[in-house]
Amino acid sequence: MVPEDCVLDRTGFPYVPLPGIRTAIAILPITKAQVELWLAEPHGPGDEWYAEMLTHNPRLGWRETRTGPDTELFLSGLLPQEAENFAHWLGAGYRLPNLAEWRAADRALSQTSPKWAVQLADYLAGHGGHPAAIGVLQRLARTRSASSQSLFFLQDGFLEWVTKPGNAPGGFGRPSEKRTGGMILDPQAFDPVVSIRGGRNPLFSARLAYSLPT
Amino acid sequence: MSVFWFRLHPAPPQRNVVLLDVSRAAEGFRPVLLSLVEGLAEELPEPVQPEIAFLGGTARYPLQTFLQRSEELFSHNAGRGRVLAPTLEALPSPWPVRVVLFAAHPVFDLGDWLQNPWQNHFAVVALDPTIPIAGADQDKSLNDLDMPALARLVNPQPRETRLLVAGGLPVSWPTSGWRCEPGRAVYPGPLAAPVRLGWCVPSEREPLKSVVETIWENGLRTRQKPTRTDAPALGEWQPLTGPELTRLDAWRMRRAVPCPNCQHDHPPGQVFCANGESGLLPSLAGCVSGGFVRVRIKTFQASMFPVREQVVVHSETTATGRNADGQPIQWEYDSTRQCWVAGRVLSLFDRIHAEEYLLTLPPVPPSAGGPS
Numbered sequence: 001m002v003p004e005d006c007v008l009d010r011t012g013f014p015y016v017p018l019p020g021i022r023t024a025i026a027i028l029p030i031t032k033a034q035v036e037l038w039l040a041e042p043h044g045p046g047d048e049w050y051a052e053m054l055t056h057n058p059r060l061g062w063r064e065t066r067t068g069p070d071t072e073l074f075l076s077g078l079l080p081q082e083a084e085n086f087a088h089w090l091g092a093g094y095r096l097p098n099l100a101e102w103r104a105a106d107r108a109l110s111q112t113s114p115k116w117a118v119q120l121a122d123y124l125a126g127h128g129g130h131p132a133a134i135g136v137l138q139r140l141a142r143t144r145s146a147s148s149q150s151l152f153f154l155q156d157g158f159l160e161w162v163t164k165p166g167n168a169p170g171g172f173g174r175p176s177e178k179r180t181g182g183m184i185l186d187p188q189a190f191d192p193v194v195s196i197r198g199g200r201n202p203l204f205s206a207r208l209a210y211s212l213p214t
Numbered sequence: 215m216s217v218f219w220f221r222l223h224p225a226p227p228q229r230n231v232v233l234l235d236v237s238r239a240a241e242g243f244r245p246v247l248l249s250l251v252e253g254l255a256e257e258l259p260e261p262v263q264p265e266i267a268f269l270g271g272t273a274r275y276p277l278q279t280f281l282q283r284s285e286e287l288f289s290h291n292a293g294r295g296r297v298l299a300p301t302l303e304a305l306p307s308p309w310p311v312r313v314v315l316f317a318a319h320p321v322f323d324l325g326d327w328l329q330n331p332w333q334n335h336f337a338v339v340a341l342d343p344t345i346p347i348a349g350a351d352q353d354k355s356l357n358d359l360d361m362p363a364l365a366r367l368v369n370p371q372p373r374e375t376r377l378l379v380a381g382g383l384p385v386s387w388p389t390s391g392w393r394c395e396p397g398r399a400v401y402p403g404p405l406a407a408p409v410r411l412g413w414c415v416p417s418e419r420e421p422l423k424s425v426v427e428t429i430w431e432n433g434l435r436t437r438q439k440p441t442r443t444d445a446p447a448l449g450e451w452q453p454l455t456g457p458e459l460t461r462l463d464a465w466r467m468r469r470a471v472p473c474p475n476c477q478h479d480h481p482p483g484q485v486f487c488a489n490g491e492s493g494l495l496p497s498l499a500g501c502v503s504g505g506f507v508r509v510r511i512k513t514f515q516a517s518m519f520p521v522r523e524q525v526v527v528h529s530e531t532t533a534t535g536r537n538a539d540g541q542p543i544q545w546e547y548d549s550t551r552q553c554w555v556a557g558r559v560l561s562l563f564d565r566i567h568a569e570e571y572l573l574t575l576p577p578v579p580p581s582a583g584g585p586s
Contacts, residue, residue, distance in 0.1 A: 036323060039295030040270030047237055047295050050322060061326035131303065 001112060003123035007210065009090045011037050012130025014120065015210050018104045022212045025097060025105035027120070028140075029074045029153055029160055029205040030086060032059055033132030038089050045085070053077055056202040062135040070143055073136055074153070076205040080161045080169040083206035090208070095163075097209035102162045102172045103188055105207070109152045114145045117152070149174070158205035159185075162192050170194045171204050179203055215530040217385060217414045218422060221443040224405040225372050225428055227261040230312040231305065232368060235269045235341070236288065237296045240318035243341045246356075247316060248284055250364070255281060257365035264368050269315065270294030272304040296321045302332070309335050311430055314368050317347045324348055334434040337367055370431035372404040377411055377426055377440060381419030383533055383545055383554045386412035386523035394524070396545070396554035410443060414527045416547050451510070451517045458495050459516040465563050466511060466571070483562025485575060504577035506534065506542075509563075510570050518573075528566050532557075542574040 006014040007024050011034040015024035035053075038044050056077030060068040078086075080096060087094035097105065121137040123129075140151050149155035159171025170192025174185050180203070185193065195201050232254070234247045251266060255277055258264075265274040268291040280287060298321055302313070309332070315321070318341040327336055328348060338348040343355040354367065377384075377399045384394035388409045393400045399411055415422060426440045454462070461471045465482035473480050475493020485492050492498050501507055501520045508519040508526065525535040531547040537556065542564070544557035562574045 033299070036295070036297040037300055039322070040297045040300040041295075042291055042293045044293070044295050046293075047239065047319070047322075050295065054322070059322065061323055063326040063329075065329060132299075 003120045013133045024210045026207045029207045077200040077202045093211040098163045112148045117141045161206045219443045220440040223408045228311045230264045230310045232264045233315040235317040253361045262369045372428045374429040375401045379413045380423040382413040382415040385525035454516040507573040
């Protein structure tokens with residue numbers, strides 16, 4: 001994968017094309033910086049909704065100099081339909097990934113090096129990337145340089161909504177055992193996790209896919 | 215050593231920005247916001263009327279356009295969420311001196327913008343004094359601001375203008391209000407008209423590093439490159455008369471000279487009689503009070519050069535200015551510390567080269583017509 005292959009959504013966040021399929025996948029789960037651009041629209045999701053989301057996972061601004069958990073840069077606790085609503089606002093072709101796409105993304109991003117994230121941030125700086133996309137990538141390259149899986153939030157991140165034909169959406173990811181109550185998850189081997197309780201769960205987030213035009 | 219000349223211009227009128235909260239929670243404040251903008255239109259002249267933007271939106275409108283289309287613009291933007299980033303990221307760089315946010319409820323990403331380098335640009339006015347926006351200690355409340363105060367908040371003035379030249383010594387500046395010292399010349403307020411300042415800089419400190427800083431009432435510091443300008447026309451050496459040569463010769467020997475005007479002895483450097491006349495050296499009539507005069511004394515002739523600058527440069531590393539008490543002092547450039555340091559206090563008639571002396575005129579000559 002090379003940074004030049006990335007496509008940007010309307011918020012200026014990057015997606016990488018997946019090998020062999022006409023799908024690009026977001027480098028990162030949905031960030032609060034992206035959702036705030038949606039929120040700023042006259043017909044956005046509304047301040048009350050966002051305020052409720054922040055009760056599940058507080059906000060850390062990417063510009064802020066204070067330290068805080070990286071997870072607070074991202075929007076979590078959102079429901080699959082809310083992720084779809086955000087995808088709809090991004091434009092035609094944006095959606096939740098299906099199970100196979102998410103796994104392909106997991107493999108592709110895991111094979112990159114943390115250095116690649118820095119190269120990508122540099123590329124975005126000169127090619128219309130949103131300052132938040134660049135800032136978040138640079139920050140994660142500092143704080144999560146142990147592996148690409150960690151840097152791109154595939155490890156120690158969230159459960160990310162995926163669709164599965166005939167089934168309710170489930171979550172793929174490898175959140176820390178501390179957050180899953182000791183459960184070790186392997187999204188390459190097992191089915192997506194389904195929230196039994198329903199409702200909002202701060203462990204759930206989303207990483208969007210984009211259907212590349214044929 | 216070179217002398218560089220700069221021209222400083224008054225700060226151009228600032229086109230600042232006012233942000234209006236049009237979120238659902240602020241709907242009831244629409245008439246208040248409109249009357250605030252109308253008030254600013256009355257209070258501020260057109261060149262400094264702010265642009266109006268909606269919190270969350272990227273467009274900015276000239277104030278008069280906003281007033282003409284307010285209904286349409288309010289309804290088009292109503293419901294925007296309370297986030298600053300889209301609006302502030304769309305501002306031109308460098309940022310306007312002042313961005314004032316009128317908000318009814320807390321803004322989600324306000325914390326991002328209340329830190330450097332944005333914090334001094336930013337002011338928050340709480341529309342409802344019972345609902346803090348940036349925090350009770352940081353919010354301005356509408357209750358505490360009358361229209362002139364609000365206009366001042368939107369359009370702060372320069373509090374200080376500074377010209378900083380690394381390794382430089384100011385040699386010439388406008389006489390009123392400026393405070394000058396090695397490395398900096400400071401004017402306490404906005405400049406009303408262009409001014410010219412001269413600086414001497416040792417060759418080892420070239421190329422020149424210089425900047426104009428404007429310190430605004432809101433604490434903001436803006437910087438720009440100063441404009442270089444030509445040196446003013448040089449004066450000329452003027453001949454002194456034979457009797458003047460004789461008197462200067464005596465001063466050179468550290469002897470007092472009897473004055474043909476007041477009949478008193480004038481010690482070296484005392485140009486004026488008590489009545490303000492200069493009977494001893496009549497050629498100096500018309501020289502600027504508080505200035506310096508270079509004097510060359512040769513065997514059969516003497517000449518003078520009235521210095522227009524406040525500091526006289528003698529060599530690559532020495533110059534003469536005045537200390538806070540008005541006494542002439544020698545400035546010396548210290549290459550090790552790379553700065554100018556004040557040296558010895560000079561006498562009023564002091565030798566600076568083999569044949570050249572520096573005469574220091576009193577800041578205010580004795581009043582004409584006084585007792586002699």
